[in-house]
Amino acid sequence: MPRTDQASTPLELALERVGDRWSLLLVEALLDGPRRFNELGDLVAGIAPNILTDRLRRLEREGVVLARPYTDRPPRMEYALTAAGRDLAGALRLLADWGARRSPDSEPLRHSLCGTPLEARWYCPTCTVVVEEPAAAEARNV
Numbered sequence: 001m002p003r004t005d006q007a008s009t010p011l012e013l014a015l016e017r018v019g020d021r022w023s024l025l026l027v028e029a030l031l032d033g034p035r036r037f038n039e040l041g042d043l044v045a046g047i048a049p050n051i052l053t054d055r056l057r058r059l060e061r062e063g064v065v066l067a068r069p070y071t072d073r074p075p076r077m078e079y080a081l082t083a084a085g086r087d088l089a090g091a092l093r094l095l096a097d098w099g100a101r102r103s104p105d106s107e108p109l110r111h112s113l114c115g116t117p118l119e120a121r122w123y124c125p126t127c128t129v130v131v132e133e134p135a136a137a138e139a140r141n142v
Contacts, residue, residue, distance in 0.1 A: 064081065064082060065082065
């Protein structure tokens with residue numbers, strides 16, 4: 001049940017925009033570049049054409065995907081990520097890594113030189129300091 005007495009959290013706001021499975025998989029499929037409708041249907045296994053259409057329209061309304069026509073008759077579209085859509089790449093990689101670490105069939109991302117699993121860290125580019133999670137959480141509450 002949605003909270004009515006408090007403002008939405010940043011995570012709630014993000015999930016309202018792209019929080020379902022199909023939307024995230026479509027963003028992942030578009031990370032390598034623009035795709036046409038049938039290509040996306042092939043890349044995202046199990047998605048029905050009506051769901052694909054719905055999610056692409058929703059992502060376009062949210063400013064995550066841009067639809068560009070490549071033919072007029074019949075009208076055909078090519079879909080690409082906007083800058084906002086490309087910004088999701090980091091979050092998707094973290095989510096995929098989280099899933100890989102909890103699956104016996106997947107491997108987490110590893111450092112190519114030594115093979116050690118990589119870890120994500122918060123980093124302040126101004127101070128050039130890696131920020132521990134509690135300090136990052138305090139900043140969100142300000």
